[in-house]
Amino acid sequence: MSEYAVEMCDIVIRFPGVLANDHVNFTLKPGEIHALLGENGAGKSTLMNVLAGLYQPTSGQIKINDQVVQFHSPKDAIAQGIGMVHQHFMLVPSQTVTENILLGLERPRFFLNLPQFDQQILALQEQFGLRVDPKAKIWQLSVGEQQRVEILKTLYRGANILIMDEPTAVLAPKEITELMKTLRQMANQGKSIIFISHKLHEVMAIADRVTVLRKGRVTAAGQPMAGLTRAELAQMMVGRKVVFTVEKRPHDPGEVVLRLQNVSAENDKGLPALKNVSLEIRSGEILGIAGVSGNGQSELAQVITGLRPCQGLITVNGQPVSNRPPIEAIRLGVSHIPEDRTKVGTAPNLSITENSIMKNYRDDPIGDGWRINFNNARTYARNLKEKYAILAPGVRTLARKLSGGNLQKVILAREISAHPRLIVAVQPTRGLDVGAIESIQTLLLEQRDEGAAILLISEELEELMALSDRIAGMFSGMIMGTVPAQLRYLDEIGLMMTGTLIDQ
Amino acid sequence: MPFRIIVEKRVEDVPKWLPAATSLGAVVLAFLICGVILELIGGDALRVLRFFYQATFGSWGVFSDTLVKATPLILVGLACTVAFRMRLWNIGAEGQFYVGAFAASLVVLVPLVSPDRPKVVILTAMLVMGLIGGAVWAFIPGLLKARYQVNEIITTLMLNYVAILWNNYWIFGKWSEGGFQMTPTFARSSWLPRLADYAREIPAFAGITLHLGVVFAIIAAAIVWWVLYRSRWGYEINLIGDNPQAARYAGINISRNIILVLMFSGALAGLAGMSEISGVVHRLQERISPGYGFTGIIVAWLAKLNPFAVILVSILFGALILAGREIQPSGLPQLLQGIILFMVISSDVLLRYKIRLERAVVSKP
Ligand SMILES: Nc1ncnc2c1ncn2[C@@H]1O[C@H](COP(=O)(O)OP(=O)(O)OP(=O)(O)O)[C@@H](O)[C@H]1O
Ligand SMILES: [Mg+2]
Numbered sequence: 001m002s003e004y005a006v007e008m009c010d011i012v013i014r015f016p017g018v019l020a021n022d023h024v025n026f027t028l029k030p031g032e033i034h035a036l037l038g039e040n041g042a043g044k045s046t047l048m049n050v051l052a053g054l055y056q057p058t059s060g061q062i063k064i065n066d067q068v069v070q071f072h073s074p075k076d077a078i079a080q081g082i083g084m085v086h087q088h089f090m091l092v093p094s095q096t097v098t099e100n101i102l103l104g105l106e107r108p109r110f111f112l113n114l115p116q117f118d119q120q121i122l123a124l125q126e127q128f129g130l131r132v133d134p135k136a137k138i139w140q141l142s143v144g145e146q147q148r149v150e151i152l153k154t155l156y157r158g159a160n161i162l163i164m165d166e167p168t169a170v171l172a173p174k175e176i177t178e179l180m181k182t183l184r185q186m187a188n189q190g191k192s193i194i195f196i197s198h199k200l201h202e203v204m205a206i207a208d209r210v211t212v213l214r215k216g217r218v219t220a221a222g223q224p225m226a227g228l229t230r231a232e233l234a235q236m237m238v239g240r241k242v243v244f245t246v247e248k249r250p251h252d253p254g255e256v257v258l259r260l261q262n263v264s265a266e267n268d269k270g271l272p273a274l275k276n277v278s279l280e281i282r283s284g285e286i287l288g289i290a291g292v293s294g295n296g297q298s299e300l301a302q303v304i305t306g307l308r309p310c311q312g313l314i315t316v317n318g319q320p321v322s323n324r325p326p327i328e329a330i331r332l333g334v335s336h337i338p339e340d341r342t343k344v345g346t347a348p349n350l351s352i353t354e355n356s357i358m359k360n361y362r363d364d365p366i367g368d369g370w371r372i373n374f375n376n377a378r379t380y381a382r383n384l385k386e387k388y389a390i391l392a393p394g395v396r397t398l399a400r401k402l403s404g405g406n407l408q409k410v411i412l413a414r415e416i417s418a419h420p421r422l423i424v425a426v427q428p429t430r431g432l433d434v435g436a437i438e439s440i441q442t443l444l445l446e447q448r449d450e451g452a453a454i455l456l457i458s459e460e461l462e463e464l465m466a467l468s469d470r471i472a473g474m475f476s477g478m479i480m481g482t483v484p485a486q487l488r489y490l491d492e493i494g495l496m497m498t499g500t501l502i503d504q
Numbered sequence: 505m506p507f508r509i510i511v512e513k514r515v516e517d518v519p520k521w522l523p524a525a526t527s528l529g530a531v532v533l534a535f536l537i538c539g540v541i542l543e544l545i546g547g548d549a550l551r552v553l554r555f556f557y558q559a560t561f562g563s564w565g566v567f568s569d570t571l572v573k574a575t576p577l578i579l580v581g582l583a584c585t586v587a588f589r590m591r592l593w594n595i596g597a598e599g600q601f602y603v604g605a606f607a608a609s610l611v612v613l614v615p616l617v618s619p620d621r622p623k624v625v626i627l628t629a630m631l632v633m634g635l636i637g638g639a640v641w642a643f644i645p646g647l648l649k650a651r652y653q654v655n656e657i658i659t660t661l662m663l664n665y666v667a668i669l670w671n672n673y674w675i676f677g678k679w680s681e682g683g684f685q686m687t688p689t690f691a692r693s694s695w696l697p698r699l700a701d702y703a704r705e706i707p708a709f710a711g712i713t714l715h716l717g718v719v720f721a722i723i724a725a726a727i728v729w730w731v732l733y734r735s736r737w738g739y740e741i742n743l744i745g746d747n748p749q750a751a752r753y754a755g756i757n758i759s760r761n762i763i764l765v766l767m768f769s770g771a772l773a774g775l776a777g778m779s780e781i782s783g784v785v786h787r788l789q790e791r792i793s794p795g796y797g798f799t800g801i802i803v804a805w806l807a808k809l810n811p812f813a814v815i816l817v818s819i820l821f822g823a824l825i826l827a828g829r830e831i832q833p834s835g836l837p838q839l840l841q842g843i844i845l846f847m848v849i850s851s852d853v854l855l856r857y858k859i860r861l862e863r864a865v866v867s868k869p
Pocket of ligand 1: 016
């Protein structure tokens with residue numbers, strides 16, 4: 001057996017205006033889990049896209065099991081046993097798990113003996129502990145299960161080398177634990193895994209070795225994980241010391257900004273998603289919503305911003321916003337950091353400028369009567385790019401060319417800089433690197449100190465504790481109680497998240 | 505084989521000139537293919553090409569005829585461009601064209617404005633009626649889509665037939681001239697001015713049929729460009745077209761825009777109808793359009809939804825229609841049209857993929 005399953009030597013990838021990979025070397029040993037770390041825009045996804053055959057490097061060489069290979073398309077990479085699970089799943093919602101796994105394969109050609117394939121897939125699941133019903137339709141599955149389907153898809157195609165691009169960003173904590181177990185099991189059976197994540201504690205828990213990229217260059221090449229601390233990792237990534245705790249001043253709540261009274265709503269499938277929710281947030285206050293995703297958090301954000309109909313009353317500064325078009329909430333100063341940055345938050349084929357004026361193109365100085373003053377719009381976008389350290393060649397760059405974290409920053413810049421009265425923030429720091437998380441959290445606290453009310457929906461307890469003033473637990477569409485965001489209430493928060501009512 | 509052809513997905517930006525170059529190349533290639541076919545069936549390709557050129561661009565007279573054919577194409581091409589930008593598939597420009605022509609005719613036939621009024625008044629009335637006619641016809645599918653999510657492809661397509669039959673009813677039943685399927689010729693006061701009208705002052709204009717409609721078309725292209733690239737409304741249209749969910753999140757009223765954009769699109773197609781009857785046909789009759797509404801879809805597509813490119817593509821297609829009339833009944837221009845469309849659509853591959861020739865390497869065992 002060769003020493004390395006994968007060897008990437010001197011890889012250079014140049015995009016217009018960006019050197020995304022600058023002579024990168026990367027090695028992967030058989031049976032190891034190798035973490036790939038780096039700031040937003042450091043070039044991690046790009047490097048992995050090269051390995052998966054999506055991009056051809058300007059120069060450089062790839063060796064698989066000591067053999068030089070050249071990939072001209074993902075097909076070539078799959079033939080060499082490389083499989084990639086992208087952050088945005090590529091599944092057909094109306095088809096079953098088995099159908100999705102077989103999709104695009106040469107065989108079966110004409111007749112689909114589904115039960116037989118169901119069996120094969122069950123056997124594969126057994127081997128790696130990836131449980132999901134082969135007959136279920138994709139739309140019925142949770143995000144975690146869909147991810148398992150993606151993994152099964154690559155395994156079914158014979159992948160020995162598995163690339164996972166930020167797999168945990170979309171998962172609930174429990175699903176993350178399960179994924180970790182599966183990955184370990186796969187590695188034990190000889191598969192090699194590349195794991196990209198911004199969550200350092202996960203990386204430290206699972207990875208054998210780590211490679212760190214910064215601005216397209218390698219700053220740590222395949223260092224053994226053992227012995228590295230979180231602070232050291234962070235320093236290698238961003239090149240400076242990172243303070244993991246943001247400073248939160250004592251809060252001084254003002255009048256009520258957001259009020260929900262007995263609000264109920266249905267989800268997309270027509271099932272009850274919110275049940276009689278009542279809550280209040282005051283100016284200068286951050287209310288955190290703790291809960292396992294899928295318990296009504298998304299719907300909560302949507303009814304407040306006018307994107308989903310509901311029963312009951314929602315007011316912002318005393319003005320009703322429930323069941324009104326989204327524009328009314330926007331006019332009342334409601335900002336919304338949506339859960340899904342590509343489906344809802346941005347338009348992929350429009351520029352950074354056009355994406356940053358989505359909420360204020362009607363107003364002076366960008367809106368000017370019937371026209372849009374694009375000069376002012378560009379100046380505005382340039383300022384945001386500067387202030388939020390959005391990494392891109394220019395503001396004319398199309399949104400789809402941004403790295404995941406930088407796209408998230410465009411949304412954050414747009415929504416936070418509008419001087420909102422209320423911010424509805426769903427997983428605001430998802431996909432951001434440690435440095436960016438620190439600065440975004442600081443900015444959110446600044447908004448709070450200036451009198452904004454913030455509804456923070458997050459699955460990360462650490463983030464909720466760091467930012468919130470009060471924390472409400474959500475379970476099955478109901479608010480189970482509210483407690484101050486202090487460490488001594490951690491038990492209560494856990495109880496609320498699993499369905500116990502807490503009186504406060 | 506010592507060489508391999510390698511097709512790779514493009515990572516870098518497409519150079520600015522490439523789309524135009526591939527489109528041009530596709531047109532040239534289409535002509536070449538047609539030439540080969542002609543030679544194969546025993547024709548003289550060069551002679552046909554020369555004839556084609558003579559008949560369409562050979563002199564000011566025929567070039568003006570080409571422009572006259574291009575005029576309605578520009579307008580319907582713009583109509584489709586506007587709608588397609590928002591991913592609204594209006595394939596009812598044909599019907600909107602007919603209703604625009606019908607509405608403009610009402611000014612003369614009812615008459616809504618007495619023929620003794622000044623020409624400016626009559627023509628303005630016809631212009632406005634043409635715009636309104638097309639817009640009203642497009643309002644129907646717009647409302648159905650905005651309110652009840654009825655697929656606009658089906659409704660706009662079906663309404664084409666309704667419009668044509670509606671038109672037929674009036675020219676057969678009410679305003680028929682001596683039983684023919686046409687109305688009497690309109691009074692001269694309702695004709696769009698033509699260059700030939702000024703032949704007495706400038707002799708070179710004698711016999712040149714170019715009419716004011718072409719100016720309408722160019723102004724319309726400029727307006728559409730401004731709307732799409734500079735206005736708030738255009739920003740909304742582009743945003744809805746790229747990601748409707750993001751547009752809704754940005755507070756844009758999508759239903760209202762469906763109706764408004766379809767009406768704008770219909771108005772442009774209706775204007776084409778008005779310009780055609782007032783500038784060329786001078787009466788309402790059967791088959792005032794040889795399928796302009798459908799050709800407009802192709803024009804918009806080939807122009808990559810760019811209003812100024814619509815003008816250029818329309819002139820090419822105007823020439824093909826004109827030559828078609830001259831070379832009848834060979835059907836060659838239709839063949840050419842089909843091949844051009846085919847080539848241009850296939851040339852898109854060059855924009856998305858890179859093709860390299862590489863010396864084949866013998867991979868080490
Ligand atoms: N198709 C593209 N065209 C132009 N530039 C691109 C393209 N894809 C990526 N880039 C640029 O290359 C750089 C590296 O991007 P990449 O997606 O690899 O970052 P990343 O390390 O995955 O970051 P993140 O943690 O934010 O996901 C970024 O500056 C990005 O803007
Ligand atoms: Mg990435």
